[in-house]
Amino acid sequence: MASHLTTDRYRQKDFFIADIFDVSPKDDLASMEHPLFALKAGDKNPRHYEHNGITVDVYPGSWGLATIHDKDIWIYCISQLVEAMNRDREDVQRTVRFTAYDFLKTTNRRTDGDSYNRMADALNRLQSTTINTSIETENYRERAGFSLVDSWRVIERSPNDNRMVAVEVTLPNWLFRSVRSMKVLTLSPDYFLLRKALDRRVYELARKHCGNQPKWAVSVAVLHKKTGSTSPLKKFRFDLKSLAQSNELPDYRVAYDETTDILTFYARGGKGARAQIGDMLTKTNRSTK
Structure with a gap:
């Protein structure tokens, strides 16, 4: 007998939907301690950092080094993941799906067309910037270079102006291990000011x-x-x-x-x-x- 139910296309979810509002901003301890992000926009110079036995090498891609303002995407994703774990949600994954509008509002950005374009630029810088480091997360050390964002893609665009509505970001395993082990701290909401x-x-x-x-x-x-x-x-x-x-x-x-x-x-x-x-x-x- 034929089933009365259609196939659940999303039963095996490999992404986490960021749908928790009024979340306290969270940041991971390793990137707070060590300079993974550039302070100057347009910086395309590789950087080497060494302090107390920790080494960090940062290499830019064609978009230049990811900046501390680009890091807001990290903070937004980390905050959602931590809150979800605190609520014992079982669908927490390193691929996070969220709406661009929510991100822009949460991080105190305008919601005009230029802001959406700048968000896309930030995602490109995060994906193209690579890191080699001796920092361990969850007692595991990354042996090869990794990007600050493994990948990202637009899930939905506005039919009127082709503006991205929803995006999907896959965080690096290095960061996800840090979040999973709760190596995070709460930031002041005024950080985004x-x-x-x-x-x-x-x-x-x-x-x-x-x-x-x-x-x-x-x-x-x-x-x-x-x-x-x-x-x-x-x-x-x-x-x-x-x-x-x-x-x-x-x-x-x-x-x-x-x-x-x-x-x-x-x-x-x-x-x-x-x-x-x-x-x-x-x-x-x-x-x-």
């Missing part, structure tokens, strides 16, 4: 190193290396002073000490405020002796 690439990178490092501590101190020279900045140290220092004076970095107040050339990040709130007051009193006492 930061315009400057350096400010975003500095926030990532402060969030990673400060964690639940009241403060984190780092020399300008070390921070210059860890951000992956290609600016001269003098210009880099000027930009950090400007950031400290603005007091606009989410979650943290920033203080720069010209004598030691050290930047200190204080968590906003009670413990951070007490730590900053304590440091100010110590500095005052030293100067009066």
Whole structure:
């Protein structure tokens, strides 16, 4: 007897549908710690980074290096995957399907035609940028180069202007292993309000190193290396002073000490405020002796 049911074409799903709203932004620890993303648009120079036994080599494709703003696609996908795992969903896969509109709104972008085109450019840079690294995820080290995005494709286009409506992004195994093992941290929603690439990178490092501590101190020279900045140290220092004076970095107040050339990040709130007051009193006492 013939079945009354048609075939379920999507029973064996190999993608994850990003359909959870009001998700807290999440980032993976490894890319917060090490400079995988360029700070300057149009950068086509290969980069080598080495620190405390970790090496990272980043190679651009024809679209140039993926930037810290391109990383928003990573953050969007990671956030959806983590929230789904927290809800015990069983369909979590490294291929994520989502609507372009939701991504643009979530990451504080405009939703005009140019924004859709820039999103496609970002996906091309992510796919063409390759990484070689000694960073391990889930006790596994990638031996060959891998792209920041394995692949992407347009699932649906608008019939009126051919604008992409839904896309499908396959994350690299390296990143998916990190997410699966919950090596992630929650970011402030105001992260997406930061315009400057350096400010975003500095926030990532402060969030990673400060964690639940009241403060984190780092020399300008070390921070210059860890951000992956290609600016001269003098210009880099000027930009950090400007950031400290603005007091606009989410979650943290920033203080720069010209004598030691050290930047200190204080968590906003009670413990951070007490730590900053304590440091100010110590500095005052030293100067009066």
